[in-house]
Amino acid sequence: MAAGPASHGGLRRAQRPHLSKMERMVVSMQDPDQGVKMRSQRLLITVIPHAVTGNDIMEWLIHKYCITEEEALHLGTLLVRHGYLYPLRDPCHLELRLDETPYRFQTPYFWMSTLWPAAELDYAIYLAKKNIRKRGGLFDHEKEHYDQLHRKISHTWDLVVMQAREQLWAAKQRRKGDRLVIACQEQTYWLVNRPPPGVPSVLEQGPERNSCTAGRVQMPTGPFQTKTVDFYRREVECLRKALGRARVKSSVCLEAYLKFSSQRGPHDPIMSGCLPSNPWVTDNDTYWAMNAPSAAVPTRLRVEQWAFSFRELLEDPVGRAHFMDFLSKEFSGEKPPPRLPARAPPPRFPPAWGGPDPVPGPPAENLSFWEACEELRHGGQAQVPALVDAVYQQFLAPGAARWVNIDSRTMERTLVGLGRPHRHVLDDAQLHIYMLMKKDSYPRFLKSDLYKDLLAEAVVPPKTKRRVFPFMRKPRHSSPSPALLPASASREPSGGDGEA
Amino acid sequence: MATDGLHENETLASLKSEAESLKGKLEEERAKLHDVELHQVAERVEALGQFVMKTRRTLKGHGNKVLCMDWCKDKRRIVSSSQDGKVIVWDSFTTNKEHAVTMPCTWVMACAYAPSGCAIACGGLDNKCSVYPLTFDKNENMAAKKKSVAMHTNYLSACSFTNSDMQILTASGDGTCALWDVESGQLLQSFHGHGADVLCLDLAPSETGNTFVSGGCDKKAMVWDMRSGQCVQAFETHESDINSVRYYPSGDAFASGSDDATCRLYDLRADREVAIYSKESIIFGASSVDFSLSGRLLFAGYNDYTINVWDVLKGSRVSILFGHENRVSTLRVSPDGTAFCSGSWDHTLRTKNYLFVSLQVWA
Numbered sequence: 001m002a003a004g005p006a007s008h009g010g011l012r013r014a015q016r017p018h019l020s021k022m023e024r025m026v027v028s029m030q031d032p033d034q035g036v037k038m039r040s041q042r043l044l045i046t047v048i049p050h051a052v053t054g055n056d057i058m059e060w061l062i063h064k065y066c067i068t069e070e071e072a073l074h075l076g077t078l079l080v081r082h083g084y085l086y087p088l089r090d091p092c093h094l095e096l097r098l099d100e101t102p103y104r105f106q107t108p109y110f111w112m113s114t115l116w117p118a119a120e121l122d123y124a125i126y127l128a129k130k131n132i133r134k135r136g137g138l139f140d141h142e143k144e145h146y147d148q149l150h151r152k153i154s155h156t157w158d159l160v161v162m163q164a165r166e167q168l169w170a171a172k173q174r175r176k177g178d179r180l181v182i183a184c185q186e187q188t189y190w191l192v193n194r195p196p197p198g199v200p201s202v203l204e205q206g207p208e209r210n211s212c213t214a215g216r217v218q219m220p221t222g223p224f225q226t227k228t229v230d231f232y233r234r235e236v237e238c239l240r241k242a243l244g245r246a247r248v249k250s251s252v253c254l255e256a257y258l259k260f261s262s263q264r265g266p267h268d269p270i271m272s273g274c275l276p277s278n279p280w281v282t283d284n285d286t287y288w289a290m291n292a293p294s295a296a297v298p299t300r301l302r303v304e305q306w307a308f309s310f311r312e313l314l315e316d317p318v319g320r321a322h323f324m325d326f327l328s329k330e331f332s333g334e335k336p337p338p339r340l341p342a343r344a345p346p347p348r349f350p351p352a353w354g355g356p357d358p359v360p361g362p363p364a365e366n367l368s369f370w371e372a373c374e375e376l377r378h379g380g381q382a383q384v385p386a387l388v389d390a391v392y393q394q395f396l397a398p399g400a401a402r403w404v405n406i407d408s409r410t411m412e413r414t415l416v417g418l419g420r421p422h423r424h425v426l427d428d429a430q431l432h433i434y435m436l437m438k439k440d441s442y443p444r445f446l447k448s449d450l451y452k453d454l455l456a457e458a459v460v461p462p463k464t465k466r467r468v469f470p471f472m473r474k475p476r477h478s479s480p481s482p483a484l485l486p487a488s489a490s491r492e493p494s495g496g497d498g499e500a
Numbered sequence: 501m502a503t504d505g506l507h508e509n510e511t512l513a514s515l516k517s518e519a520e521s522l523k524g525k526l527e528e529e530r531a532k533l534h535d536v537e538l539h540q541v542a543e544r545v546e547a548l549g550q551f552v553m554k555t556r557r558t559l560k561g562h563g564n565k566v567l568c569m570d571w572c573k574d575k576r577r578i579v580s581s582s583q584d585g586k587v588i589v590w591d592s593f594t595t596n597k598e599h600a601v602t603m604p605c606t607w608v609m610a611c612a613y614a615p616s617g618c619a620i621a622c623g624g625l626d627n628k629c630s631v632y633p634l635t636f637d638k639n640e641n642m643a644a645k646k647k648s649v650a651m652h653t654n655y656l657s658a659c660s661f662t663n664s665d666m667q668i669l670t671a672s673g674d675g676t677c678a679l680w681d682v683e684s685g686q687l688l689q690s691f692h693g694h695g696a697d698v699l700c701l702d703l704a705p706s707e708t709g710n711t712f713v714s715g716g717c718d719k720k721a722m723v724w725d726m727r728s729g730q731c732v733q734a735f736e737t738h739e740s741d742i743n744s745v746r747y748y749p750s751g752d753a754f755a756s757g758s759d760d761a762t763c764r765l766y767d768l769r770a771d772r773e774v775a776i777y778s779k780e781s782i783i784f785g786a787s788s789v790d791f792s793l794s795g796r797l798l799f800a801g802y803n804d805y806t807i808n809v810w811d812v813l814k815g816s817r818v819s820i821l822f823g824h825e826n827r828v829s830t831l832r833v834s835p836d837g838t839a840f841c842s843g844s845w846d847h848t849l850r851t852k853n854y855l856f857v858s859l860q861v862w863a
Contacts, residue, residue, distance in 0.1 A: 017740050017760055018803065021783035065781035071820055075781060078804055200826050200845070207607050207625060207655055209673065209697050209741065210717050232515035234693055238731045239522035243529060245733070248769040250534045253752065254541040257795070257813060260750050262545075264794035269838040270553070270863070271794055279576075279593065280556040280839045280863035288575060291836065311707050377709075378664035381681035381688065423688075424727050431708065438707075476594045482574055482617025483634035 016205070019082070019113045026084045026105055029060060036060045041088060041102035046177045048088060051102035057085070058098070073098075082112060082202050086188035088180070094191055104181065110189040112203075118193035121160070124149040126190055128164035141196050263308060267301055275299075277464035283476050290461055293317050300458035307446050310438040320367075322454060326445050327364040363441050365402040366433045369395045373430035377423055388421035396429070406432050523736075530772040538765070538775045542813035548796070553809070555823050556839065557592055557861035566843035566859055567624070568658075568830045572613045575836045579620045580843055580859055581608035587622045589634065592841065592861050599634055601642045610658045614665040621649070621668055623656035629670045631682055650680045657699045662709075662726075669712060669726075671698040677714050679726060691724045693731045700744045705751045713754050715742030721756050721766060735766050737773045744788045748812075749795045755812075757786030763800050763810065777810040779817055788830050793837030801828030801842055807862075823860055839863035 029036045037060075041051035054076065061072040076096040079085050080103070083094070088102045096103075108114060127146045131138055138146060150157060171179050195201045266272050279285045290299055298318050306313040306322075313319040372395065376387045395404050396414065406414070410432050417425040445451055564584035571578050576593040585606050589599040605626035612621045614631075623629035629650035632642050650656065654673035661668055662679075667688065671677045677691040677698055696717035704711045704723075711732060715721045721742055723733040740759035747754045753767045753774070761782050765775040777798065784804035791798055797818065798810040807821040807828055826846035833840040843859045 018784045021761065025783070061781070065779070067781050070822065071781065074804070074806065074822065078784075204845075207609070207673075209699075229512055229515060231695065232512065232519055234731075235519045236515060236522060238693065238734060239519060239526060242526055242733060242771075243522065245771060247530065247533050247771045250767070250770045250772070250774065251536045251541065253767045253770040254536065254538050254774065256750070256752060257538070257748075258541065258545060261794050261796045261813060264749070265796065267837075268792050268794035268796065269836065270551075270792045270833075270840075271548075271796055274838060278838050278863055280861060285576075285593065287838070288836075311705075374663070378662060378666060380666040380683040381686050382683055427708075427727070434707065478591060478594050478596065479574065479576065481577065481591070481598060481634070481636070482572065483619075484636055 016113070019111075022079060022082060022084055023108075023111060023113065026079065028064075029057070030105055043088060043102070043180070046180060048102065048104070048177055048181060051088060051104055053100055053102060054096045054098045057096065057103065081192070083110065083188050083192035086184050088184055091184050091187050092191070094188065104184070106188060107185055110185055112192065115189070116193075116203075118190070120149060121153070121156075123190065123194060124153060124160045125163045125167065126186065128160050129168055132161075132164055132168060139196065145194065267305060275463055276461040282464055284464060285477055285479070286461070286464075288479075290459065297457065297459050298454070300455070300460045303451075303454050303458045306451075310434075310442045313442070313445075314370075322450065323442075323445055324364055324367050326448055326450050327367055327441060329450075330363050330441070330444075363437070365395065365404050366437050366441070368402060369404045370430055370433055370437070373426045373433075376426060377430075379423070381423070384423050385421050388418065388425060391426060392418060404429075404433055405436075530770075533770065534772060538813065539815045542815070545813050547814065548811055548818050551819070553819070553821060553862045555860045556863045557595055559590055559592055559595055559859035559861070561588055561590075561597055562586060562859070565826075565845040566829060567607065567609045568611045568622075569832060569841055569843045569859060570611055570613045570620075571832055571834050571841070572617045573615055573835055574617055575834050575838065577613070577617065578841055578859075579611050579613050579622075580830075581611040581622050581624070583607050587611055587620065587632075589620060590859075592859075599642060601632055601646075603630075607655070610656050610670075612659050612661055612668075614661050615663065616665050619665055621659050621661065623650065623659060623670070625655050627652045627654060627656060627672070627674075629656050629659045629668060629680070631668070647682065647685070649682050649685050650678060651685075652676070652678070654697070657697065658701045660701060660703055660712075662703060669701060669703065671701045671714055671716075673697040675716070677701055677712075677724065689726060689729045691729055691731070693722055693724075693734070694718050694720060697741075699742060702745050702747050702754065704747055705749065713745045713747065715745040715756050715758075717741045719758075721745055721754070723754075723768065733768060733771060735773060737764060738762070740785070743785060746790050749791055749793065755789050755791065755798055757789040757800050759785035759803075761785055761802075763789055763798060765798075765812065775812070775815055777808075777815060777817070779808075782808065784827075787828060788832075788842075790831055790833045790840060792833060799831055799833065799840055801831040801844075803827040805844070805846070807831065807842055821862065823862070824858070 028034065036052045037056050038050045038052055040047050040049045057076045058069065058072045061067065061075055062069060073096060080094045080096050084106050085103045086106055087097070088104060123145065127138065127142055131146065171182065192202060269278055274287055276286050277284055279287050291302060294317060302316065306316065306319040313323055372391045376384065376391060379387060394400055394402050406429050410428050414426065414429045562580065562582040563586065564582050566580055566582050569578050569580040576591055577589060578592050579587065579589045581587045583606055585603040585608055587601045587603060587608060588597055590597055603622060603626065605624055608622050608624040610623050610629065614620065619631050619633045621629055621631045628648050631647045631649050633645050635642060635645065649668055650670045652670065652672035652674045656670060656672055658671040659668055666682050668680045668682055669677065670680065675694045675696060675698060678687055679689040680686065681688055694714065694716040698714050698716040701712055701714040704713070710726050711723055712726060713721055713723045719736055719738045719740060719742060721735045722731050724730070725732050738756065738758040738760055742756050742758045744757040745754055752769055753765055755763055755765050757763045761784060762776050762778040763786050764773050764777070766772065767774045782802065784802050786800045786802050788801040789798060796812055798812050799807060800810065801807050805824045805826055805828060807823070808817050809819040809821070811818050824842065824844040824846045826844050828842050828844045830843040831840060839861050841859060841861045846858060
């Protein structure tokens with residue numbers, strides 16, 4: 001072979017750790033004591049030593065890695081497809097046959113990690129050899145390549161033919177067995193590196209990675225690339241902060257997973273199934289209809305999920321609507337009066353619950369405020385100033401129609417920030433209100449009659465009866481695409497003209 | 501960057517060694533509170549029984565490798581993108597194709613469905629992320645309404661809408677992530693810190709909704725504060741490129757899949773890696789990971805054409821699924837957890853002129 005290991009072999013290898021793992025695997029397969037049973041294989045009148053059969057390979061894999069036959073066959077096939085094993089008979093197809101077909105381990109010289117990328121010159125020589133040996137014996141795709149190469153390197157074609165002839169002559173000097181083996185090795189190498197049409201190439205890696213030079217720069221002093229000062233400064237900064245971080249004991253964190261998984265298990269359709277049935281399995285989409293975002297009567301599992309966390313209650317439009325309902329019905333007179341803000345409290349028009357003492361707005365305003373802040377945070381950049389202003393006028397300004405009660409420190413910080421409105425200017429206030437609802441209104445909601453009634457009225461769909469004739473496929477209903485529905489509040493922020 | 505060569509070399513070397521020593525100290529600190537392993541805690545948990553997942557839908561229509569897919573919030577529609585530039589929107593329940601767009605570039609490695617279901621985003625070797633509003637109007641060409649939102653200096657590897665259609669988060673081969681305003685294309689925040697290509701990202705399901713995690717070719721998984729652009733936490737235990745990251749449903753942890761043939765679980769409160777999902781017989785990289793709804797199962801697609809299902813708590817492999825004829829490039833569980841979809845590089849040769857590629861939905 002004319003070429004040696006490729007120059008970018010090293011760079012690409014780093015992207016393919018699976019190759020070194022396969023190599024370690026085949027090396028241990030060839031271990032004299034622990035490896036695959038090897039035997040001599042008789043091929044016509046030649047005897048080839050150190051051959052193994054597909055079954056031997058599979059048995060070894062099953063035993064060594066404690067895997068099933070199916071997995072062992074799959075793994076063995078991958079080894080063959082990557083050229084680490086080659087068949088001595090019918091070497092045109094790289095697959096693992098479970099008959100008496102003998103296989104041998106590819107010589108490391110031809111390993112993908114050693115000799116890659118395959119050199120064009122070498123391929124030309126290989127094809128030329130094949131052409132000389134078997135006149136017109138090239139496959140169609142090989143003929144195409146041959147012609148292409150001939151055109152491309154026509155100026156050195158004499159060299160190609162000469163090399164081919166020399167290699168053929170050298171091969172004739174060898175014993176028949178060796179000649180056969182070398183031919184098979186070479187053929188396998190080219191099957192891997194120049195697969196015939198229809199056979200997926202195992203060489204394909206996708207677009208090149210690591211070509212980016214993020215944080216790297218060509219140093220004026222030498223050819224090596226190294227990371228910039230900025231990159232390391234940033235890393236050091238990040239590490240310093242990380243050191244000061246508060247951590248939680250592993251036992252506490254891991255217990256939380258157990259609790260989470262056991263709580264959610266019944267809600268996980270893949271783990272526990274779903275009622276009436278999984279649409280993908282039965283082709284019946286009732287499950288989706290019953291759990292639609294705006295379903296009139298929510299299912300029991302759905303209502304139960306609102307008790308798992310405040311976030312999940314708010315994420316469910318039906319849950320949120322019921323929570324809003326609950327908040328509206330609550331009178332803040334039931335709560336102990338909250339701490340009054342430092343400045344004069346805003347006058348309320350009209351005083352909905354009488355009495356001269358100024359009281360903050362009903363808890364429902366908290367949720368509305370939170371929703372408005374969400375719109376701001378996730379809305380379009382162009383809408384930010386208008387939205388900030390709208391939220392301030394409605395919820396925070398003295399005399400605001402739907403005033404929310406924020407502690408004075410947060411309010412001061414927020415008001416300062418409002419001088420230069422950006423999408424995160426209300427984050428502090430939003431978090432404060434969120435926590436207020438989470439710690440106060442949410443637990444009360446879960447204990448309320450409203451919630452208990454919802455649980456009691458919730459639907460538990462019956463399981464779909466098994467179809468008697470399972471091969472009769474139900475027609476699958478199509479559903480209207482969300483893109484067809486009229487614009488809803490979820491899509492666009494409605495803050496264009498200042499209205500929340 | 502300092503222009504004084506000698507000074508810079510000194511600073512660079514000392515910074516580098518400072519970083520190394522800080523990393524060592526960090527590992528020590530992290531180890532201090534590590535009092536138990538996950539599989540030990542999970543001994544009390546009942547083992548999972550045999551469960552069967554089969555291909556329920558095969559979506560054929562891409563002519564070339566499927567690189568990425570995403571579910572619509574309606575739990576049945578998906579968008580998928582491929583090497584030849586085709587981006588297709590399917591109702592995967594009926595297997596009908598609803599929209600198709602051909603991008604001007606090949607290797608569309610990222611695609612995402614907007615939360616409203618009214619638009620999709622995609623990008624790849626064009627270094628951009630473009631948003632296409634979905635229209636059923638036969639007279640309208642989808643490509644005509646295309647909006648170019650993100651501009652990177654290298655390929656786009658991942659993209660995701662945040663809580664609304666108005667913002668997009670992108671990851672790129674140029675080593676950065678970025679947050680963009682869709683309407684104007686304005687860069688809202690950029691995230692620097694990876695030392696090589698960023699390959700994946702996932703938004704945290706948290707109450708404040710302000711963080712996301714990214715993984716890259718520098719073997720690091722980094723958690724970012726979306727507001728400040730700062731890296732909040734970083735983990736560097738993988739031995740090769742991190743191809744996929746996905747949050748655990750509670751938001752307290754995330755899983756990663758890497759070319760080192762392992763998937764790992766990192767806990768954010770404990771601030772460390774808490775589990776490795778690996779097997780000696782699995783030697784090809786994991787390209788794509790996702791959790792089942794309860795977080796008990798981790799589905800991982802691999803470059804050896806298989807999908808392995810892991811018991812997240814016990815650390816053992818529950819099942820191996822053979823269904824593809826080439827590497828699995830993308831895998832996502834549906835929003836309601838009833839199924840997952842896998843996309844791969846495979847194609848089935850029908851006749852000499854036909855090549856079909858499959859996306860499969862499993863349940």
